[in-house]
């Protein structure tokens with residue numbers, strides 16, 4: 001049966017670990033696996049802007065012996081003339097997989113229902129699961145085992161990053177905390193889903209409003225822009241509401257002394273994070289950005305093996 005990767009919990013804990021192991025292996029020897037030799041094509045579709053996702057998928061698909069086809073929705077029929085499921089049925093006759101960055105998660109679900117090739121979520125309004133594979137790979141590189149570590153994500157808890165942190169870290173057996181203003185709390189069902197996964201993996205998932213309480217003694221501190229793509233009109237209100245959630249040196253001092261700092265980028269220095277933290281010794285953002293390449297290659301190899 002075709003496997004898709006639309007949200008972080010589409011992978012079981014064992015499958016997530018297998019993909020992270022494979023990512024580490026591919027990072028050691030970048031050109032060892034050529035499952036796309038031919039070359040086969042992978043369609044990578046963007047409804048929203050991107051630097052890291054576009055580059056890492058294009059380079060990764062080429063590393064795997066394949067050919068990336070980057071499509072901007074604005075000049076494709078997907079921009080309004082054709083449904084996601086009809087688009088998928090056209091693409092599946094010609095490509096090995098479909099990667100899509102879009103707005104509503106429901107579009108991805110529709111695309112996946114209509115096709116026999118794997119569909120990968122390259123960021124939706126609700127989840128950013130490819131980023132989380134890279135983040136977990138980065139944390140593993142710096143800390144060894146993931147299970148048992150405590151991570152706090154601060155900012156927009158209802159965003160793709162906040163919600164993916166809940167699901168992916170619970171899957172990895174971590175203790176995940178979201179620190180967000182009450183009106184930007186993660187979706188209640190996503191919290192319940194994360195808690196149900198955590199109950200099986202030995203992790204936990206909890207939501208805080210107080211940033212200091214949320215980062216007390218944690219191993220990893222994470223944030224993301226306060227103004228996700230599509231929310232630009234709300235910038236002034238968001239900056240006001242999220243003001244107290246900036247990750248600065250004073251807040252980092254409440255975490256473990258050697259706590260890691262992660263940010264998926266792009267970053268707004270002086271807003272969600274101070275320059276001294278994001279550019280300081282605890283920050284692992286450049287490893288994190290590089291790991292998009294290795295993690296997504298492993299994901300594609302794994303998905304194609306299930307076909």
Ligand code: CP
Nearest residue numbers: 050051052053264265
């Ligand atoms: N982190 C991330 O997804 O970056 P891009 O928006 O540049 O792809």
Ligand code: NVA
Nearest residue numbers: 159161224228229265
């Ligand atoms: N939450 C951000 C992530 C960017 C990679 C956004 O959706 O814009």
